[in-house]
Amino acid sequence: xxxxxxxxxxxxxxxxxxxxxxxxxxxxxxxxxxxxxxxxxxxxxxxxxxxxxxxxxxxxxxxxxxxxxxxxxxxxxxxxxxxxxxxxxxxxxxxxxxxxxxxxxxxxxxxxxxxxxxxxxxxxxxxxxxxxxxxxxxxxxxxxxxxxxxxxxxx
Numbered sequence: 001x002x003x004x005x006x007x008x009x010x011x012x013x014x015x016x017x018x019x020x021x022x023x024x025x026x027x028x029x030x031x032x033x034x035x036x037x038x039x040x041x042x043x044x045x046x047x048x049x050x051x052x053x054x055x056x057x058x059x060x061x062x063x064x065x066x067x068x069x070x071x072x073x074x075x076x077x078x079x080x081x082x083x084x085x086x087x088x089x090x091x092x093x094x095x096x097x098x099x100x101x102x103x104x105x106x107x108x109x110x111x112x113x114x115x116x117x118x119x120x121x122x123x124x125x126x127x128x129x130x131x132x133x134x135x136x137x138x139x140x141x142x143x144x145x146x147x148x149x150x151x152x153x154x155x
Contacts, residue, residue: 017075018085024067025089028053028127032096042104043152050126050147057134066131090124097123106155122154 031049038045057065064070068089076083097120106116130143 014079014081018081021067021072021082021085021089025085025092028068029089029092029096032093032100035100036103042100042106043155046123046151046155047147050130050151051144053127054130054134054140054143054147057131058140062137063134065135066127069128069131070135093124093127094120097121101155119154123151126150126154 031052035042035045035049040048053066057063068086072082072086072089076086094117098116101116101119106119126147130147133143133146134140
């Protein structure tokens with residue numbers, strides 16, 4: 001298929017990219033929210049989620065990392081719509097992390113409520129770190145060791 005045929009069928013390159021970005025971010029947010037139904041502790045469930053993300057990030061050689069963290073920020077310079085998509089995705093993932101933390105009973109008091117918001121941001125920061133370190137070529141086992149060490153500390 002030629003580029004003109006692809007664009008005729010699916011729209012301009014920017015629209016295809018934004019659709020892929022939004023689908024990826026939606027799936028990731030859904031995976032986070034699905035942890036509410038896990039029989040594991042929140043810490044163990046998060047470690048498992050992050051380890052699956054590491055495996056996904058490392059599917060290719062060289063590893064591509066995360067669409068949200070590794071490509072979207074650079075596209076915001078040229079495309080304000082991608083910046084809005086990125087902001088929406090970051091906000092949605094923060095909310096998903098807050099929801100699973102609260103569902104696990106870790107945010108019952110006002111003081112813990114502040115902790116929940118900061119912890120949610122920290123957990124999303126773990127995803128960012130994993131994506132960047134994957135792109136930098138860090139070995140998946142090192143990344144998984146990082147996750148196993150830091151996720152329990154965040155909670």
